[in-house]
Amino acid sequence: MKARNTFAIALCALTFLCNAQTVIPIETKDFSMVFKTDAQHRLWNIYFGKKLKNTSDYKQIDEQYYFPDANAGIYNSAYTPSGTWNLSEPALQVKHFDGNRSTELLFRDVSIANQDGATVTKIKLQDPVYQLEVVLHYKVWSDLNVVEQWAEIINNEKGKIELNKYASANLFFTNKDFYLTHFQGEYLREMMPTEEKLTQGTKTVESKLGTRAMLLGTPNFIVSFENPVQEDSGMALVGQLAWSGNYKLEFDIDSNKNLRLIAGINPYESTYELQKGERFKTPSLIYSISKEGTGLASRQLHSWAKSHRVLNGNGDRLTLLNNWEATYFDFNEDKLSGLIEDTKHLGLDLFLLDDGWFGNKYPRNNDDAGLGDWQENKQKLPNGLGYLVQEADKNEVKFGIWIEPEMVNPESELFKTHPNWVIKQPERSAKLYRNQMVLDLSNPEVQDFVYGVVDNIFTKNPKVAFVKWDCNAVIYNAYSAYLQEKGMPQTHLYVDYVQGLYNVLERIRKKYPDVSMMLCSGGGGRADYEFLKYFTEFWPSDNTDPIERIFLQWNYTYFFPAITMDCHVTNWGNQPLKFKVDVASMGKLGFDVDVNHLTKDELEFSKRAIKNYNGFKHLVLHGEQFRLASPYQNPYASLMYVDKNKSKAVMFNYLSSNRFMERMTKRPIKMKGLDADKNYIIKEVNLNKNDEGSFVNPVKYSGDFLMTVGINPEINVKRTSVVLLIEEVK
Ligand code: DGJ
Numbered sequence: 001m002k003a004r005n006t007f008a009i010a011l012c013a014l015t016f017l018c019n020a021q022t023v024i025p026i027e028t029k030d031f032s033m034v035f036k037t038d039a040q041h042r043l044w045n046i047y048f049g050k051k052l053k054n055t056s057d058y059k060q061i062d063e064q065y066y067f068p069d070a071n072a073g074i075y076n077s078a079y080t081p082s083g084t085w086n087l088s089e090p091a092l093q094v095k096h097f098d099g100n101r102s103t104e105l106l107f108r109d110v111s112i113a114n115q116d117g118a119t120v121t122k123i124k125l126q127d128p129v130y131q132l133e134v135v136l137h138y139k140v141w142s143d144l145n146v147v148e149q150w151a152e153i154i155n156n157e158k159g160k161i162e163l164n165k166y167a168s169a170n171l172f173f174t175n176k177d178f179y180l181t182h183f184q185g186e187y188l189r190e191m192m193p194t195e196e197k198l199t200q201g202t203k204t205v206e207s208k209l210g211t212r213a214m215l216l217g218t219p220n221f222i223v224s225f226e227n228p229v230q231e232d233s234g235m236a237l238v239g240q241l242a243w244s245g246n247y248k249l250e251f252d253i254d255s256n257k258n259l260r261l262i263a264g265i266n267p268y269e270s271t272y273e274l275q276k277g278e279r280f281k282t283p284s285l286i287y288s289i290s291k292e293g294t295g296l297a298s299r300q301l302h303s304w305a306k307s308h309r310v311l312n313g314n315g316d317r318l319t320l321l322n323n324w325e326a327t328y329f330d331f332n333e334d335k336l337s338g339l340i341e342d343t344k345h346l347g348l349d350l351f352l353l354d355d356g357w358f359g360n361k362y363p364r365n366n367d368d369a370g371l372g373d374w375q376e377n378k379q380k381l382p383n384g385l386g387y388l389v390q391e392a393d394k395n396e397v398k399f400g401i402w403i404e405p406e407m408v409n410p411e412s413e414l415f416k417t418h419p420n421w422v423i424k425q426p427e428r429s430a431k432l433y434r435n436q437m438v439l440d441l442s443n444p445e446v447q448d449f450v451y452g453v454v455d456n457i458f459t460k461n462p463k464v465a466f467v468k469w470d471c472n473a474v475i476y477n478a479y480s481a482y483l484q485e486k487g488m489p490q491t492h493l494y495v496d497y498v499q500g501l502y503n504v505l506e507r508i509r510k511k512y513p514d515v516s517m518m519l520c521s522g523g524g525g526r527a528d529y530e531f532l533k534y535f536t537e538f539w540p541s542d543n544t545d546p547i548e549r550i551f552l553q554w555n556y557t558y559f560f561p562a563i564t565m566d567c568h569v570t571n572w573g574n575q576p577l578k579f580k581v582d583v584a585s586m587g588k589l590g591f592d593v594d595v596n597h598l599t600k601d602e603l604e605f606s607k608r609a610i611k612n613y614n615g616f617k618h619l620v621l622h623g624e625q626f627r628l629a630s631p632y633q634n635p636y637a638s639l640m641y642v643d644k645n646k647s648k649a650v651m652f653n654y655l656s657s658n659r660f661m662e663r664m665t666k667r668p669i670k671m672k673g674l675d676a677d678k679n680y681i682i683k684e685v686n687l688n689k690n691d692e693g694s695f696v697n698p699v700k701y702s703g704d705f706l707m708t709v710g711i712n713p714e715i716n717v718k719r720t721s722v723v724l725l726i727e728e729v730k
Pocket of ligand 1: 324354355402470472520521522523539541542
């Protein structure tokens with residue numbers, strides 16, 4: 001403890017001393033999280049809730065709560081260490097340079113700076129015995145009630161240390177009841193929500209899959225305070241750990257019924273060594289806090305994502321025709337040229353060539369060979385990609401390409417030449433996932449290779465305007481020949497893989513800052529806000545059955561704005577084409593159908609609907625989203641997007657359950673987000689040729705009426721989806 005007196009306490013506007021204890025409020029527009037030191041200079045989280053008018057009131061908060069030392073430790077540490085006084089789940093576990101495993105963290109100083117339109121508070125903690133420093137970062141976009149927080153662990157000890165657990169965030173909440181919604185799934189069933197009331201003990205949500213980490217469970221969550229999740233009322237926290245590898249979220253109700261949340265990289269097989277002088281920056285926990293339920297929380301998060309995170313988040317997106325379900329691996333130049341013409345004919349912006357265009361010695365005619373050999377297949381594409389790019393150019397559409405550069409089939413030249421580049425236990429037989437293995441991105445040579453795949457495509461074909469980056473395998477038999485050769489611990493692999501991938505993406509974005517890229521993962525195993533720094537959009541699921549998509553897309557809307565969500569019309573599902581197009585129009589619209597199989601009416605309808613989409617897409621991509629009726633609580637779903645001036649909006653209504661007993665009764669759906677004092681007319685779009693629709697003759701409604709009484713879109717078995725445009729009239 002002798003170091004205690006030497007700690008300098010840096011004071012700044014938002015920090016103050018009370019009886020020699022430092023109080024640090026971290027405030028957003030509506031909320032605050034408050035830290036306070038004790039006489040020993042330990043730092044405690046004493047408050048997370050509605051902001052108080054007077055900052056000076058914060059110092060009295062902890063007197064009102066009961067934060068005892070319950071033998072197992074005191075639960076509200078700002079970053080819980082292990083091996084000393086604490087016996088609850090730690091945020092940090094360290095083996096020091098001399099082998100000692102005990103850590104204490106005492107407050108050292110705090111500083112505040114402005115960065116990217118946000119306020120960053122840095123709180124420095126230090127072990128009084130070891131030269132180990134932890135800097136907690138809180139980046140706050142006050143108006144949006146969005147916080148991004150992470151930790152930096154700095155080794156100034158005399159030698160190497162081991163990080164056994166190194167969480168990004170250690171939050172503490174004191175409400176009476178907590179409800180957690182987490183999103184688990186499977187291939188084709190991604191992002192399925194479960195809500196549960198948290199009871200004493202720890203609920204863990206985690207992934208150990210290595211690559212497509214979100215496949216079985218996602219790092220997205222909603223914590224609702226006092227009551228189960230409500231759309232428009234109650235305090236809710238909508239968050240995500242922005243890390244594209246193994247993660248662990250621990251929701252721990254302590255013995256005083258308070259909630260601790262410890263979130264970070266999954267420590268499973270991931271002990272990380274830090275050499276003397278090195279530092280480790282954890283990934284970020286990002287969350288939006290709302291006093292008006294999940295609706296506002298999502299809108300805040302969407303605004304943040306568009307303006308501060310997603311690549312080209314406030315820009316445009318390209319509608320497209322994808323050939324995957326139209327051809328699978330079976331295509332040639334002529335067929336593709338035809339599809340390029342169809343792209344133009346339909347009025348879409350871009351043709352996207354999917355899997356199967358590469359590999360010669362091991363041609364990619366199926367998913368069992370060729371992955372890794374990124375040269376055009378001479379039989380299918382004798383004139384190379386360049387010819388197709390030209391064809392697209394001729395047809396005044398853009399060209400996009402599918403790649404899966406992190407993976408390899410054993411049946412490939414790449415694997416035969418570089419068997420050491422794959423992740424695999426040397427003494428064990430390989431376990432394949434979709435006939436493929438994962439390349440070892442901890443190896444800088446492999447990073448160069450993956451970067452080269454993209455760089456070669458763009459260098460040879462500068463007009464390529466879109467990349468679909470797929471990932472269809474998890475990491476089995478985790479072992480890196482590279483780490484072994486370098487004498488580095490194998491437990492670095494899961495972390496170094498992800499960081500290696502970020503390095504590659506960083507390099508790609510340096511050279512090609514603007515090209516649109518879709519994050520795909522054999523469906524929706526990958527979508528997080530660290531990846532979305534480099535990608536413009538993601539693929540939510542290979543499940544494109546429009547009924548399923550209503551639910552899937554609904555669930556993604558809690559966390560991601562529509563501009564990031566790729567939604568394609570395919571042959572999945574037995575619903576009419578109109579229904580499919582209407583569901584896919586709720587994000588970035590694409591088609592993945594054989595245009596020759598469309599009837600004349602369907603073709604005409606598609607062209608009209610694409611034109612309509614182009615007319616209202618600014619509302620979907622840039623408007624504010626309001627979830628109106630949940631398909632989980634009704635036999636229908638309804639959402640709307642409203643522009644900033646509240647003068648234009650688009651409303652999507654879908655019949656999601658067709659049981660006779662559940663069919664929608666004549667009941668209006670209340671709109672949201674309009675101006676009560678404005679008047680609007682409503683027009684139905686995407687009608688089939690001879691349909692009349694219910695809003696053929698524009699009727700004037702006040703915003704007040706639309707939001708208080710609502711309108712009935714008259715969804716029924718004959719009208720399973722209804723898209724309405726709402727426009728202000730003077
Ligand atoms: C999985 C993706 O989700 C599909 O859209 C398609 O690109 C295939 N991979 C291609 O192999």
